[in-house]
Amino acid sequence: MNRQAIDALVKKMNVDTASGPVDERVQQVVVRLVADLFQAIEDLDLSQSEVWKGLEYLTDAGQANELGLLAAGLGLEHFLDLRADEKDAQAGISGGTPRTIEGPLYVAGAPESVGFARMDDGSESDKVDTLFIEGIVTDTDGNIIEGAKVEVWHANSLGNYSFFDKSQSDFNLRRTIFSDQDGRYVAQTTMPVGYGCPPEGTTQFVLDKLGRHGNRPSHVHYFVSAPGYRKLTTQFNIEGDKYLWDDFAFATREGLVATAVDITDEAEIARRGVNKPFKHIQFNVELVKETKTAPSTEIERRRASA
Incomplete structure (x- = not known):
């Protein structure tokens, strides 16, 4: 036909x-x-059997709540980002921190604070390095943005996310920090690690058929928003991870690679209120002013809410 x-x-x-x-x-x-x-x-x-097996696979992936993971793994989410970049360029929008995928593991309602938040519950303090993430939120002209809403979330040392991993405390490694009068936010947390798709899951099943791995590098997710500015969905991946430029979800982009610096100075350790050396990442964020000529950066999709 x-x-x-x-x-x-x-x-x-x-x-x-x-x-x-x-x-x-x-x-x-x-x-x-x-x-x-x-x-x-x-x-x-395609044979009738192949068509029905495909439909059965989609049923199984939906029941396993892995369709969001599959969308990332097959590049659909990255493709949508590339289209959004093109739409921005057509509307004359440039600059700002690059966007990249949200992934399927955001949870609404994380505890809020101004300027600083400790994200971890202390359960892994003796297992992994303490990490301080800080940055300044500005517009593309370098003007400070006070009160920007910085939502941050990442995995624990086993590559698992709270809420989805019921062994973790509520909102462990999830916080909302509003930038202070200097536009600054600081998060005290633990070093995230990379992780892979569930090895027996539906997403890895397809990746295996394609001869692909399902691993992600160590990374931290962000939503950043402020009145009058375009909402930013992004994340940074951490320099040195073997999968940095081989992310199965295609989320690594130029401008979104962060370096974790070892801090051993005793005075700085004391100033931070910790009792051992730690790692530090500087991740500044530039927001683009809102415009009526470009599609909204608010994306409607089903998200978890604790």
């Missing part, structure tokens, strides 16, 4: 049969995607 016949068939089944109110946008998307799927079945000569 050629594309003209496929398009006619899809129209006959999904447009001409309408007998009630139609959401034209939904109809447009469904018709296009179904027609593209039918064309792929033709082009690849």
Whole structure:
């Protein structure tokens, strides 16, 4: 069956049969995607068994709550970022901290503070290095932004995230810090580690078929927002990780690589209120002023809420 016949068939089944109110946008998307799927079945000569196995896989991935992970692993989320970059360029928007993927592990409602927050609950203090992350939030002209909302979250030393990992305390390694009068935020936490997809999970199943690994480098996620500015979804990946430029989720981008510096000076250790050497990362954030000429950076998607 050629594309003209496929398009006619899809129209006959999904447009001409309408007998009630139609959401034209939904109809447009469904018709296009179904027609593209039918064309792929033709082009690849998929058997009925292969089609049904594909549908079974999607059912299993949904039940395992791994579709968000799959979207990152197959590059869908990165592709959406690249499209957003193009839309910004077309609208004349440039500069600012680069965006990158959100991933599927954000949880709304983290404890809030101004200027400083300790993110960890102390349970891993003797297992991994203490990390201080700090930065200044400015606009693209270097002007300080006071009261910017800096939401930060990352994994523990086992590569697991609180809320999804029920062995961790509520909101462990998750905080919301509002920048102070100097535009500064400081987070005391623990060094995150890289992690892989669940080895027996649905995402890794597909990656194995593609001959790909499912590993991510050590990283820290951010949402940063302020009135009058475009919301930023980003993260930094940490220099030195073997997967830094081989991230299965394609999230590493120029401008989003951070270096963890070892701090051993006793005076600085005392000033920070800790009792041993620690690591320090400086991650400044530049927000772009909001404009009506570009698509919104607020993304509607289902997110967890504790």
